[in-house]
Amino acid sequence: MPFLRGSLGFERFSVAGFQADRFGDEHIEIFTQNAAGRNESSSTENVHVGFLAGDHLFDQAFDLSKNVINDAVHFSVRIDTNQIPAAIRAAWLSMELAGYAKDSPSGVPTKSQRKEAKEAVEQRCEVETASGKYRRMQQFPLLWDYANGLLYFGGSVGNSSAYCTDLLERTFEIELRRLGAGVIAQDWAVEADRYAEIDGLSPISFLDGETTGGHVWANEHSNAPDFLGNEFLMWLWWTLENESDTITLADETEVTLMLAKTLSLECPMGESGKETISSEAPVKLPEAMQAVRSGKLPRKSGMTLVRDGRTFDLTLQAETFGISGAKIHLDEDEEFDDEDRIDAIRTLGETVDGLFHVFCDRRSSDAWIKDIKKITKWLNVSDRSNQKAAA
Structure with missing residues (x-):
């Protein structure tokens, strides 16, 4: 089962409307009745979507003890297409x-x-x-953490996720909402009584501290402030370089982290293209700072997080808050079963969100005025140092 083995990659959705207080045999029966390959139509050219029990491409053997682990349901959705290219x-x-x-x-x-x-x-x-000659099957793993009202989708959001979420919404009569950076910020703002502050924010230039226009990659169909994801990665970079490599979350736990392995940047105006830097510590390389000085913003960054003794490696996509290539580090003698794995996945999501909440708190408060001045000064000093070195 993909979420229980190997590296992790997922985007998240909130789940609303699930009426039961626990997952039972009646829900397993619903999965079975809507299993992939069980209900075919007479059309020879269409898309079939159904559930899988998670072990392989043809697994229809759903079972409560197999699929329900630690108040979460592990399963897959198979999308069959039968179309001539x-x-x-x-x-x-x-x-x-x-x-x-x-x-x-x-x-x-x-x-x-x-x-x-x-x-x-x-x-x-x-x-x-x-004849079935052009039949194509795709399998996408999902983890429904019904205890916390979350769905982890093992892929990137697009047509495939739309098929999967539509099937779940129709079958279980629930409502799913994609959790990108903007939605996470808005949800935090409601809890923190800061919605007006978050709602009034606009993208900012770190070079001069002034507000700017929208980003070329912004989702035109959403009013959520996803640009805060890009600003979060920029703020995180500055914080780790100049303040501390340890950040205290709202629950008073501490996260020690570093940006590592990969860094992707892009010009928000679409004028100077994209740049991807691969290195053990990409933010330490001069080309990374030069990219920011040219107006680019981080869109994706690798990082290592340590919280409560648990270490994670991952890559975070700024706007979607999608996680890819995530690895959970284990001690050599550590016993780690499926329930522990589910808890670790929860901890990973909570940790990333907790760091983002710290940023949202500062971004929507008077503290941001001080932060943006320091960040702008840091970039300007770095630029002058680069110019002096070049001379």
Whole structure:
């Protein structure tokens, strides 16, 4: 089961509307009734979506003791497509038209011949799809932490996640909401009675401390302030370089961290392109600071986190708060079962969110005025140092 073995990669959704206070046999039956491959339609070219029990691509053996672990349900969704690729359709049509053109005195197919060619291609598509030759199966692991009202989706958000979340919402009559940086900030603001402050924020330039326009990568369909994810990574970089490598969370636990392995930056105005730096400590390299000095902002960063004696390696995507390549470090003699693994996944998400909440607290308070002045000064000093070194 992917969430229980190896490295982790996921994006998260909040879950609302689940009426039961525990997961029981009746829910296992719902999974079984909607298992992948169980309900096929007569159409030869469509998309089938169904649940899997998690072990492999054809696993339909759902069981309470197998799939429910530590107040969380581990399962998968399989998406089956049975479609002829557009390039193959186009090739078949070209071949049909070439045959008509060869027999035509003018060398060009007539209008009626074009229609016949299209009909011939459609008939061929029906035969080929019925054979299953072009059937494609994709499996996506999910972890439904119903104790905390969260869904971990083992992939990046897109068409696949839309199929998965739609299936879950229809089947269990729940409501799922994607937890990107902006939504996480808004949820924190409601709890902290800071919603007006967070809602009134605009993207800021770290070079001069002034507000700027939107980012080219911003989701035009969302009003959530996802730009705070980019600013969070920038603030984290400055904090670790100039203040401390240990940050105290709201619950008074401490997180020691470093930015490591990879750093991706992009110009928010779309003027100077993208840059990805791979190194044990990418933020220590001069090209990283030069990229920020040119106006780029972090969009993705690798990091190592230590909290309560547990160490994690991961890569965090700024706007979506998607986590990839996450590894849970274990002691050599540590006993670590599936329940411990679920707890570690929870701790990882809570730790990343807790760090972001610390940033949101400062970003929406008077403390931000001091922080942005220090960050701007730090960047300017670094720039002057680079210029002096170059001279």
